[in-house]
Amino acid sequence: MIHPLRGMKDLTFEDGKLFVHIVTTAIKIAKRYGYSYIETPILEATALFKRSVGDSSDIVSKEMYRFEDKGGNDVCMRPEGTAGVVRAFVHAKLDRQPIKQKFYYYGPMFRYERPQKGRLREFHQFGCESFGEASVYEDFTIITMISQIFHELGIGFNLQINSLGCPTCMPPYKETLVNFLIEIKNDLCEDCNRRIETNPIRVLDCKNQICQSLLVNSTKLINNLCEGCDTDFKKLTKLLDNAGITYKVDTNLVRGLDYYNKTAFEFVSNKIGSQSAIAGGGRYDKLVEFLDGKPTPAVGFAIGIERIMELVQMPEASREGIYLGAMTEDAVEKLFPIATAKRKETKVTVEYNAKGFKSHMKGADKVNARYVVLIGEDELKSGRVWVKDLESKEEKTVKVEVF
RNA sequence: GUGGACGUAGUUCAGUUGGUAGAGCACCUGUUUGUGGCACAGGUUGUCGCGGGUUCGAGCCCCGUCGUCCACCCCA
Structure with missing residues (x-):
């Protein structure tokens, strides 16, 4: 790997x-x-x-x-x-x-x-x-x-x-600061000694306690x-x-x-x-x-x-879109025209495997779909689809064309 | 770059003085041959980071390596 x-x-x-x-x-x-x-x-x-x-x-x-x-x-x-x-x-x-x-x-x-x-x-x-x-x-x-x-x-x-x-x-301040730092040079930490050369202002930012105590009396830019x-x-x-x-x-x-x-x-x-x-x-x-x-x-x-x-809370995702599934192998391909049509307006999840009713319900719940739309044997015969709103729990069987 | 801790299932972690790997969650199936979240029952899952060494035998000990985490440093 x-x-x-x-x-x-x-x-x-x-x-x-x-x-x-x-x-x-x-x-x-x-x-x-x-x-x-x-x-x-x-x-x-x-x-x-x-x-x-x-x-x-x-x-x-x-x-x-x-x-x-x-x-x-x-x-x-x-x-x-x-x-x-x-x-x-x-x-x-x-x-x-x-x-x-x-x-x-x-x-x-x-x-x-x-x-x-x-x-x-x-x-x-x-x-x-x-x-x-x-x-x-x-x-x-x-x-x-x-x-x-x-x-x-x-x-x-x-x-x-x-x-x-x-x-x-800034430049005149920097000069007085450097002069001040050179005087206390020996007591400052190793990093600060390096900073005097490279970027003296950074010395003020040092986390070393000893350095900070020495810097209490340093002049601040804010006052200059x-x-x-x-x-x-x-x-x-x-x-x-x-x-x-x-x-x-x-x-x-x-x-x-x-x-x-x-x-x-x-x-x-x-x-x-x-x-x-x-x-x-x-x-x-x-x-x-x-x-x-x-x-x-x-x-x-x-x-x-x-x-x-890690500080940001995601806003709670509400149920969205449609879950499409078939309960008999013959009905699977009936799902695609529905999916294509519905994808013009919302999110559609299609389950390609024909499986049991309960599996589909679980699957729809898992993808957080708002509607479950299923085709079983009865629906296949009658040219209808079964629709359930997972939020209101209302369900109905309608003609494919009207859905 | 410096110092320290750690690396075991998808995930969080347990694993005794070295004796052939386990739990919760997740996942799958069933209870319910067409009603999700809950419950119960059953089930699947591992190059124990990688490579070497010691040993009859290594997740455990030793060395190396890669990675993660913490602090320094630096910075967003």
């Missing part, structure tokens, strides 16, 4: 239904906010992710499915969705149009990680990207949209927000924002307050991908183990420029579909 590769999963039956339910619900809401579908390739030039996600992230430095294709190109399976969407946006020259563009997407992402609960090597994200809107109102709207999606799916969450500043206030960033962040918190969306300002919240600035947020669940982030996103005003487009502000997010799957 050939097994799926490590960290890759087949979705069948209940899981498959749940997946579709999540995606269709998210799409329904996204459309209401003016998003339209975009599909981008799974395979992209490696350079795309190096330039957007950034070398400092583990995603790029060690988790990509990267290889040389037959044409000698350095390519990668996409580890996340935003880079491809931005690339497509620039490639279609949408950055030269004054219209604001909003896209939603969903599909597989690939990261070569050690699998664990809520962390697969091939996983699926639903995401949205909004281009051309610099206003913090859009950040607020996107957060509102995600909470609406989660509400619709019946998922509880905690929202954490932070501001990562902009090119005006430039005027523009500061007023926007205050606006955002006020908008969320007024909308009744509860959140926590987490000054240690850093997005893992390099392209984020200003608003950063994460939706977290405490019910799914250590991989608790169920959605994450923020503003990335410099990314379009980074990928050779005209400067275009943008905000976006992604939801981890597998991570929310």
Whole structure:
């Protein structure tokens, strides 16, 4: 038997239904906010992710499915969705149009990680990207949209927000932080020492108790924002307050991908183990420029579909469609014209084997059919079918033509 | 990449100091030769993850390998 590769999963039956339910619900809401579908390739030039996600992230430095294709190109399976969407946006020259563009997407992402609960090597994200809107109102709207999606799916969450500043206030802050970190370097954990070089902001996020105790006195970016960033962040918190969306300002919240600035947020669940982030996103005003487009502000997010799957309750399925069966071999082929006609309007299950009455009843119950339609010897002779509504329990025998 | 736990029927799991594999659920059949969900009775189901080793004998012990899970790391 050939097994799926490590960290890759087949979705069948209940899981498959749940997946579709999540995606269709998210799409329904996204459309209401003016998003339209975009599909981008799974395979992209490696350079795309190096330039957007950034070398400092583990995603790029060690988790990509990267290889040389037959044409000698350095390519990668996409580890996340935003880079491809931005690339497509620039490639279609949408950055030269004054219209604001909003896209939603969903599909597989690939990261070569050690699998664990809520962390697969091939996983699926639903995401949205909004281009051309610099206003913090859009950040607020996107957060509102995600909470609406989660509400619709019946998922509880905690929202954490932070501001990562902009090119005006972030670099000087980073410098003072690095200086501070170098002083306490010897007491920080091994990982943090590495982070000072690669991505010092991440040190703030370290889960090591000793590191955290040393960082209590570190200056926070949130207190060192430039005027523009500061007023926007205050606006955002006020908008969320007024909308009744509860959140926590987490000054240690850093997005893992390099392209984020200003608003950063994460939706977290405490019910799914250590991989608790169920959605994450923020503003990335410099990314379009980074990928050779005209400067275009943008905000976006992604939801981890597998991570929310165990949190979502499927709405109860009601009885639907028709179960067709024959109780004598001669009647089996009479079922097909009926099935074809009825399939124009509803779901039809046809049992090809002639079998006993009770078996058919059980079979109909199992596929959750609303109606059982059977042809036995009597019905065959009289050109009728026997019909029972499994909900109201009413039954009747009618001419095939009228049914 | 690091540390730890685990892998037995479709599924959830039991399996004693090594002696040729079991339960619930599910499934099939019957009780009811034409009335589903319930009940009762009977029945089917296994490369014990895979490969090697120790042993008269391995589900159990040893080594390897693949996979799953948990934590770190990372992130959705």
